Amino acid sequence: MCTFPHAHFSNRGQLIAVKQVSLDSSDPDAAKKEYSHLQGEVELLKTLRHANIVGFLGTSLFQHVVSIFMEYIPGGSIASILHRFGPLPERVLALYTHQILEGVAYLHLNRVIHRDLKGNNVMLMPTGVIKLIDFGCARRLSCLNHTASSSDLLKSVHGTPYWMAPEVINETGYGRKSDIWSVGCTVFEMATGRPPLAHMDKMVALFYIGAQRGSMPSLPNGFSDHAKDFVNITLTW
Template sequence: MTSNGGTKWIKGALIGAGSFGKVYLGMDATNGLLMAVKQVELPTGSAPNEERKKSMLSALEREIDLLRDLQHPNIVQYLYSSVDDAYLNIFLEYVPGGSVTALLRSYGAFEEPLVKNFVRQILQGLNYLHEREIIHRDIKGANILVDNKGGIKISDFGISKKVDGNLLTGKRVNRPSLQGSVFWMAPEVVKQTAHTRKADIWSVGCLVVEMLTGEHPWAQLTQMQAIFKIGQSAKPSIPSDISADAQDVLRKTFELDHEARPGAGELLQHAWLALKKSSSSNKNALKTVAVPTIEISA
């Protein structure tokens, strides 16, 4: 664990809650740097609590081990951590705009061009993670932060995992319990038959629906009803008032066969998301036009 216990910081307002703990705005008392501080209260006292404390610390150290090596513009930057008898603090880059969920609450559903912009950035961040064998496992609006220039940052790696054999095959040995947010969950995760990188892609599709409509899929259902529905291989409804390309992306993300579901890199090449190159005619139009010199005799 990277520790910076000597650094003094000032605790500010509660700005959110993530897996395991609450998130506060913090300020470095030496240089004034604003940070997001994920603070986890550790159990104290009895022997069972000591075991819980060890288990929590172990899980948090796994999160830190994942975060510390990640360097990407679309992933929240880990700074350092500290631990004492009562709390473990994880110091992270502060993203001032808040989460996609908070923005939807404030401004309503997003227009398609904005969704496209955000999805492109999310997939770039996910592609970086997946290339490093990391599955996020909890992609949803609350875990996608937006800075004050519209830049996207993927956050909350509390239940993220490095890919291993058991995760990929879905064997009962050491298989994870049902973790994540049900409404964004892929069918193979609900059924616990597999949990690969492609589960994140299904969740991205659910996030697209969330951004376009202002509500996550299955919003009218309870969590238990949603688990049953998704477990029966039901797909979220695709909005009818969006472009054909956007609908096609959603159809691909909601592919029931996770092996046939496209990866993040493949989706970035889709017509809806690929950045258009300037045509040769546009390039010619931008060429400097020579202006003849007119001589004026005295």
């Protein structure tokens, strides 16, 4: 199983975040191989430095539990902010969207696809700085957790369909464009408090997006034409 990041102290007393994944112990060789691949990915992610993405620090393996160490982000996720205070005004929405795009552009420049952009994975520091978390190795994490099958897609941390691009649902591949779709869904979420199609059941939304029939919802009246156009363009099939 995969746990959400929690706080931990380093040997130097530094506060860091730790995400843990339990490996399938039934096949130790396969688990060790997958951990080796994960280590390689994290080593690459450690080289990334940007104001709007979380820093990776390293990994460890102990008794079939993989720990991934990351920069600790004081503050809460955008999803938690929306839950507490409701939708964001457009001027704030624009500030956060700009920073999200800066972070995504940097990842894409370094050939890293986020794969799981949504309000839960966008952190807001008390200073107003946005940090993207849970990027890059999301797929490797799901590979490590061998107990999860494709039928568990909707139950998994990365299986919420409301932010998923059509090509992801149809399993024709992740890419920069699928991240852009998810950015649009996250902007819609910040503007309204909920992602597009949230009124639908998860399975219905999954099939609706995957079938690529019908239009995605637009931002409600009260938002500028610029904001509406931005969301419409990002949510283009």
